[in-house]
Amino acid sequence: MTKKTLQGIATGILLTTLVFAFNFYYSDNTTIQIEIPSEEKTRAITDQDIEEYIAKNGLVVLDLIDYEKLLDQVANRETVEIDNEPNSEKIIERIVVKEVFFTIEPGTSSSSIALLLEEKGLITSKENFESYLKQKGLETKIKAGDYTLASDMSLEEIVEKLT
Numbered sequence: 001m002t003k004k005t006l007q008g009i010a011t012g013i014l015l016t017t018l019v020f021a022f023n024f025y026y027s028d029n030t031t032i033q034i035e036i037p038s039e040e041k042t043r044a045i046t047d048q049d050i051e052e053y054i055a056k057n058g059l060v061v062l063d064l065i066d067y068e069k070l071l072d073q074v075a076n077r078e079t080v081e082i083d084n085e086p087n088s089e090k091i092i093e094r095i096v097v098k099e100v101f102f103t104i105e106p107g108t109s110s111s112s113i114a115l116l117l118e119e120k121g122l123i124t125s126k127e128n129f130e131s132y133l134k135q136k137g138l139e140t141k142i143k144a145g146d147y148t149l150a151s152d153m154s155l156e157e158i159v160e161k162l163t
Helices: 003-026 047-057 064-078 110-119 126-136 155-162
Strands: 079-083 090-094 099-104 145-150
Touching: 110 126, 126 155, 145 155
Parallel strands: none
Antiparallel strands: 079 090, 099 145
């Protein structure tokens, strides 16, 4: 290729770029597409439609009073009565299991993870967690990722899930 040929190609590319840039910035070449709603999309939902949907998906409908009664029953099931002595007062204990979702980023140290678990209330002491990891040789075996842990899990179960 000669010098003049290369200059001609470069000039053509430059002019083409200028034409496209002008067209892009100064032309009003927008297309607006308006969707006209069909009758099916705009028709009102009837009671029959709702009943068909409920039957089709196997759902149950409750009024507010029945729903509140069911909530009370569930709350009552969460309480556990323990008898200390035959004629003594009953102790009522509420067992609440809390699930915590958290993310471990790559490169996070085991001490940072222990602090995070302690802040979330999943472990009682970060020192116990760190010493358990050291005992088992798992300080570097914790995998990065998203985890969901329950508050009733033991230290061993938490470590098993994280490694």
